Amino acid sequence: MTGTSGGMCWHLVVGTGSGPEGSRPTVNAWRPQGCGAEKGYVREAGYALSTDNMSHLFTFTRCFFTAKVTIIGATGQVGSYAAHAVSQFPHVQEMCLYGRPGNEQYLDGLAHDMMDSFAARGTNTRVTFGTNPKELRGSDIVVLTSGVPRKPDQTRLDLALENAKIVRHFAEQVGRMAPDAILLVVTNPVDIMTSVALKYSGMMPHRVFGLGTHLDSMRLKACLAEFFNVHVSEVHTRIIGEHGDTMVPMWSATTVGGIQIDNMIGIAKLPRDEMIERVKNSGSYIIKAKGATVFGPGDAIATLVRTIVEDENRMLTVSTQIRREIFGYDGVCISVPTRITRGGVFPIAVRLSPTETTLFSESVKVIKELTERIYATLDAESSGNA
Ligand SMILES: NC(=O)c1ccc[n+]([C@@H]2O[C@H](COP(=O)([O-])OP(=O)(O)OC[C@H]3O[C@@H](n4cnc5c(N)ncnc54)[C@H](O)[C@@H]3O)[C@@H](O)[C@H]2O)c1
Numbered sequence: 032m033t034g035t036s037g038g039m040c041w042h043l044v045v046g047t048g049s050g051p052e053g054s055r056p057t058v059n060a061w062r063p064q065g066c067g068a069e070k071g072y073v074r075e076a077g078y079a080l081s082t083d084n085m086s087h088l089f090t091f092t093r094c095f096f097t098a099k100v101t102i103i104g105a106t107g108q109v110g111s112y113a114a115h116a117v118s119q120f121p122h123v124q125e126m127c128l129y130g131r132p133g134n135e136q137y138l139d140g141l142a143h144d145m146m147d148s149f150a151a152r153g154t155n156t157r158v159t160f161g162t163n164p165k166e167l168r169g170s171d172i173v174v175l176t177s178g179v180p181r182k183p184d185q186t187r188l189d190l191a192l193e194n195a196k197i198v199r200h201f202a203e204q205v206g207r208m209a210p211d212a213i214l215l216v217v218t219n220p221v222d223i224m225t226s227v228a229l230k231y232s233g234m235m236p237h238r239v240f241g242l243g244t245h246l247d248s249m250r251l252k253a254c255l256a257e258f259f260n261v262h263v264s265e266v267h268t269r270i271i272g273e274h275g276d277t278m279v280p281m282w283s284a285t286t287v288g289g290i291q292i293d294n295m296i297g298i299a300k301l302p303r304d305e306m307i308e309r310v311k312n313s314g315s316y317i318i319k320a321k322g323a324t325v326f327g328p329g330d331a332i333a334t335l336v337r338t339i340v341e342d343e344n345r346m347l348t349v350s351t352q353i354r355r356e357i358f359g360y361d362g363v364c365i366s367v368p369t370r371i372t373r374g375g376v377f378p379i380a381v382r383l384s385p386t387e388t389t390l391f392s393e394s395v396k397v398i399k400e401l402t403e404r405i406y407a408t409l410d411a412e413s414s415g416n417a
């Protein structure tokens with residue numbers, strides 16, 4: 032059985048094998064073997080057919096999903112690493128490396144290099160590349176990484192206008208060629224670029240989102256794991272607001288080993304301000320040291336893509352359009368906790384502490400003002416008044 036859901040192709044394969052209690056229908060499912068001809072990956076959907084009453088009791092069914100993921104800006108540092116990281120997931124059937132005209136030779140070389148890597152690691156993902164917008168057709172997820180990166184003496188906000196023009200150009204292409212895709216924006220300043228991509232793609236708000244403070248949340252997680260000397264998986268934390276200087280740590284939602292940090296003995300020594308300063312400066316520190324941040328954002332992108340293609344239903348903090356009814360503000364994309372599924376990204380309303388509320392409103396103000404200025408400049412340019 033084949034169908035589509037959330038723009039993604041899915042296949043459900045049910046057979047009649049023998050179950051532990053007799054002739055209960057079971058499932059024919061293909062698992063990727065690394066170098067075989069299998070195309071899909073199997074996951075339990077939690078229901079299946081019962082022999083007693085085929086119509087009402089579903090207890091065990093499996094289905095698998097395959098996706099085409101396109102990386103725009105694949106010749107860049109973040110784009111190329113993200114393409115490689117994302118291709119490891121069995122659900123990703125096709126990885127399309129997309130770039131601007133003139134970059135064909137580079138993209139061809141990148142595709143060959145990645146295919147060698149896949150053979151070495153046993154990945155069965157098809158690699159395609161191109162610079163013609165028609166290559167975007169059929170994409171289930173598009174990751175937009177094109178744009179200039181900041182220099183060591185710049186802030187991310189300094190890139191806003193130059194990158195907005197690049198993002199507008201590609202967002203219009205995605206809106207035309209792959210309107211049912213989910214678009215993940217990475218280009219900085221990412222919150223403003225997410226708004227630009229949403230506006231110019233014409234896509235639904237829950238299908239356009241930005242990497243936002245997911246990466247900052249991972250950075251804080253690493254600091255906390257180091258401080259408490261525990262495995263990173265023991266730490267749950269979030270940073271909301273701008274991916275930038277006004278980011279807001281959600282200490283109220285920070286736990287170590289499931290224990291809220293305020294309830295941990297010795298917590299008075301936790302250097303919260305230093306940790307947040309370290310997270311805020313992490314990008315510029317790495318750029319000064321080695322030219323670009325690559326593995327952190329690349330693997331953060333990969334987590335988000337996997338969450339969607341595997342329909343993991345996870346709660347992650349990413350940049351999304353917030354609504355006045357829930358958050359008290361609208362007309363802005365900024366990071367809040369969201370639920371991410373194969374259908375898209377859905378903001379979750381949460382109660383913040385009084386300090387978090389004040390800091391979040393300051394963060395919204397910064398992003399909203401600059402977003403409006405960028406819209407005005409782009410609109411004036413389109414109407415020939417710039
Ligand atoms: N949100 C995040 O956490 C995060 C993390 C890392 C990088 N970034 C941002 O991602 C972007 C790319 O970073 P990078 O390190 O890969 O940079 P890079 O210079 O290595 O790559 C830039 C990419 O953008 C393309 N590009 C540049 N100018 C273009 C134009 N005028 N038209 C079309 N394409 C153009 C290039 O061809 C290349 O593919 C930057 O804006 C950077 O700030 C964001």
Ligand SMILES: O=C(O)C[C@H](O)C(=O)O
Nearest residue numbers: 181187219314315324328
């Ligand atoms: O800091 C940058 O400019 C890149 C990115 O936003 C990051 O935080 O790694």
